[in-house]
Amino acid sequence: MQALTLIPSTTGPSWWRELLRRERRLALYGALLLALVLPMALAWSLDARELRGVNVWIKPIKFALSIALLAWTTAWFAGHLPAAQRRGRTLSALVAVLIASASFEFIYITLQAALGQASHYNTGDAFHGLMYTLMGFGALLLTATQPWLAWLLWRHPDPRQPPALRLAMLLGLVLTFALGASAGTLLGPRQPPEGGLPLLGWVLSGGDLRPAHFLGIHAAQLLPLLGLLWPQRGWVWACAGAYTAGFAGLVALGLSGT
Incomplete structure (x- = not known):
């Protein structure tokens, strides 16, 4: 008898079947996070508690969406590896690190939301100070x-992939760490101001590093999209330079009010 699976690969839309084929573990992990958004959205509608003027459930919802996008992007890109590499120990270790670090972040943020307490910048006692430090380490690992x-992907190139798109993918992955981690390091000791845009909470007039952090950690999605729209290597390099310059501008704006 064939073993039962959580989501059979023969059902669902073609993009979902392809995502499962490319990296099943991350595909299912991202789907689980998206499924958890539904009860958290219900909690948001029923729970009026706020932290710094924002409903307590907005932060875990945003993190679930962001991590799911990261997991699915990683799964899709991993599909460009040869079959032997996709089944190998190195990718399995990468998947384990991603799921473990992301789950630690998400579980702690959600638990704190349920308790009506802050997860970020909550360092009033030894336990919460330690957890905030561990969150920073987990985000770095992620x-x-x-x-x-x-x-x-650089060591095992996909010969079927257009060169410009491959370059955009590699640059996006590297910049996600380089820009995202650097913004996160700057953001760690600097609590953002209150108010700002609805849901996002960003303050665009200065003193808020969250827009820069967002731009940094989503380079792996945005740069390949640009590579799809204009599949030329020179254009990809120009976009990567403009992207980094835009990030630097947002960092300068974020530091201007601190």
Whole structure:
């Protein structure tokens, strides 16, 4: 008898079947996170508690969406590796690090939301101070999986992939770590101001590093999209330079009010 699976690969839309084929573990992990958004959205509608003027459930919802996007992007890109590499120990280790570090972040953030307490910048006692430090380490490990994957893709290129798109993918993965980790390091000791845009909470007038952090950690999605729209290597390099310059501008704006 064939073993039962959580989501059979023969069902669902073609993009989902392809995602499962490319990296099943990360595909299912991202789907689980998206499924968890539904009860958290229900909690948001029923729970009026706020932290710094924002409903307590917004932060875990945003993190679930962001991590799911990261997991699915990683799964899709891993599909460009040869079959032997996809089944190998190195990719399995990368997947384990991604799931473990992301789960630690998400579980702690969600638990704190349920308790009506802050997860970030909550260092009033030894336990919460330790957890905030561990969150920073976990975030670093999570983003470090992206250049790790870039290294694997560079060593084992997919001959069917257009060169410009491959370059955009590799640059996006590397910049996700380089820009995302650097913004996260700057953001760690600097609590953002209150108020700002609805849901996102960003303050765009200065003193808020969250827009820069967002731009940094999503380079792996945005740069390949540009590579798809304009599949030329020169254009990809120009976009990567402009992307980094835009990130630097947002960092300068974020530091201007601190």
